Amino acid sequence: MGNIAKRNLLTVGMVGLVACLVDTPDTPSTDPRPPNADRQTGCAIMCHGLDTNNAPPRSLNGSMATTSVGVGAHATHVGVASTWHAPVLCADCHVVPASVNAPGHKDDGDNKAEVIFSMKAAATWNGTTCQSACHGSAELGGSAPNPIWTQVDGTQVTCGSCHGKPPPAPHPDDQNCAKCHPTMENGNQTFRDPMSHINGVVDVDPSVSGGCSSCHGSAASSAPPKDLAGNTANTSPRVGAHEKHAGASTWHREIACTSCHLVPVTDGDSRHRDGDNIAEVKFDQLNPAGVFTRATSTCSTSYCHGNGRGNNGTVVWNAPGAKTCTSCHPTNGSGMSGRHRKHISDERMKCSECHGTVVNAQQMIINANLHINGVHEIKMANGTFDAAARTCANTGCHETERW
Ligand code: HEC
Ligand code: HEC
Ligand code: HEC
Ligand code: HEC
Ligand code: HEC
Ligand code: HEC
Ligand code: HEC
Incomplete structure (x- = not known):
């Protein structure tokens, strides 16, 4: 009952549906349908979609224009590999029929198509705009939380369209999303894990709300000090320069965990403990050639510690003393x-x-x-x-x- 109440069942007109419904000669498979209804034989030939995809365009009345409601923003939602969001399935907005005769397709003889949003999308559709969990809200600072389905010009999917960047208070006012959202690249508001964006789960490093420091780190940060053995001195190899990188500085940006590690979202994350109690050091794209050698506690072929002319820096992770301007490049x-x-x-x-x-x-x-x-x-x-x-x-x- 709860599920049904949360689904917003809306019927919408479809032109010429009846004329289109020709049974396929094959016996329908008993296998579950793949979720995205990637092009099925028969769908596009007669009714809607193209060779690559069953979603409009083409719409039922043959339209290819995104300004036509039967076409709208289908192509920007389905069948595209995205660098910034998880895949959107037909099933997020429709009940996908297993065959032309399946319930939910040619169902009640009313010549109407149902738009039934999934639990994830939790949306309402009024024939022009959608209000959905996927497109955020005005409370989160989004400038276009109710996008117009037939306006496909990119203006409704900019970074600030669905939520502020970042969202307004009580959300922390901090531009470097990666500090707390392990799905993001450090510093530049691009996604290292787009599959986790707009998937219905807010991914936050639990240490932000004080969880990880039972094994390493402190109330202020999940990074050492303290290290796994309880060491707190910065000269201790496993503590090293963590604080120097995390702390605000007059001369460099704050360097997030994601610059040097694949950060686990939970303690049980597969990116986390693999049984050897040795941290995996994996540099991000600013240091594509960077290598950490544990035996000597040395980072080499580093861009950040180089002279600005390539991946040519070398630095000892736990060396005492502050860096001066000439530590990296001559002046x-x-x-x-x-x-x-x-x-x-x-x-x-x-x-x-x-x-x-x-x-x-x-x-x-x-x-x-x-x-x-x-x-x-x-x-x-x-x-x-x-x-x-x-x-x-x-x-x-x-x-x-x-x-
Ligand atoms: C983001 C939500 C969304 C997704 C994802 C989506 N659709 Fe739709 N679909 C709609 C809306 C909105 C309409 C317009 C309904 C109307 O006419 O009012 C529609 C209409 C249709 C129509 C009727 C077209 C017409 O000419 O009236 C078909 C067929 C269809 N969708 C198939 C698909 C298929 C197949 C997929 C997956 C490959 C898909 N849709 C994915 C939202 C979606
Ligand atoms: C200092 C830590 C921190 C930083 C930096 C940060 N966030 Fe967040 N963010 C959080 C926390 C904690 C939550 C979870 C809040 C909650 O559950 O109410 C959150 C939640 C969110 C949500 C979901 C809000 C909701 O209620 O659905 C969005 C969207 C978001 N952040 C975007 C961003 C963006 C974009 C940036 C960078 C421009 C950013 N955040 C930077 C800590 C941070
Ligand atoms: C189409 C709407 C939409 C757009 C555009 C959008 N976001 Fe989001 N974003 C969301 C939603 C919805 C969430 C809530 C959590 C979820 O479902 O992943 C979210 C969550 C986030 C979070 C919290 C971590 C997470 O993934 O859970 C960050 C950080 C974030 N977005 C950054 C960005 C940045 C940076 C951009 C621009 C490049 C952007 N978003 C554009 C809808 C959007
Ligand atoms: C500039 C690169 C860099 C940054 C940024 C960084 N780390 Fe590390 N981290 C390292 C290196 C190098 C080691 C390995 C030390 C060793 O094994 O000798 C390490 C080790 C660790 C360890 C294992 C400690 C132990 O006892 O073996 C943890 C836990 C850790 N880091 C967490 C974090 C967290 C959490 C953040 C962000 C708040 C972070 N690190 C940021 C480079 C970094
Ligand atoms: C039960 C103890 C424990 C807890 C709790 C814990 N960690 Fe760790 N963490 C470890 C160990 C052990 C390592 C060393 C990596 C290994 O063994 O492969 C580690 C390593 C890391 C690293 C270095 C990169 C890597 O995975 O090797 C980061 C970053 C990190 N932890 C972040 C976190 C965050 C964030 C949390 C909270 C979600 C957390 N840890 C909670 C024990 C813990
Ligand atoms: C940890 C290494 C490191 C230290 C220490 C360092 N720099 Fe740099 N600096 C770089 C790198 C790498 C570049 C190359 C440009 C870039 O990536 O921003 C650079 C670039 C510059 C530039 C060129 C402008 C630019 O950013 O493109 C100036 C000027 C400069 N540094 C001045 C200084 C001064 C002054 C100090 C001391 C206060 C200093 N640097 C300390 C690594 C360092
Ligand atoms: C007459 C102009 C000029 C002056 C003065 C100057 N720079 Fe530069 N600098 C440049 C230009 C131009 C580049 C870009 C070279 C390129 O991208 O090929 C550059 C690049 C750099 C870089 C990147 C690495 C490299 O060697 O190209 C660093 C680091 C840097 N400057 C530091 C400094 C520092 C520190 C000073 C003062 C001691 C300084 N520069 C004075 C013009 C200048």
């Missing part, structure tokens, strides 16, 4: 790209004259988010740098020159 021009040496040593120019968004004249980092992010940030008082051609133009100092 005297030598060993730096192009005409650094000429400008720094000969012309006595300051870094800030060409890297004005990152550093100031006192050599202080002024925007930690732009430093060690995989991009060379060039901002001069006058002129532009063409990164592809490696040329500077209109600087007011000289003609267009190659760096």
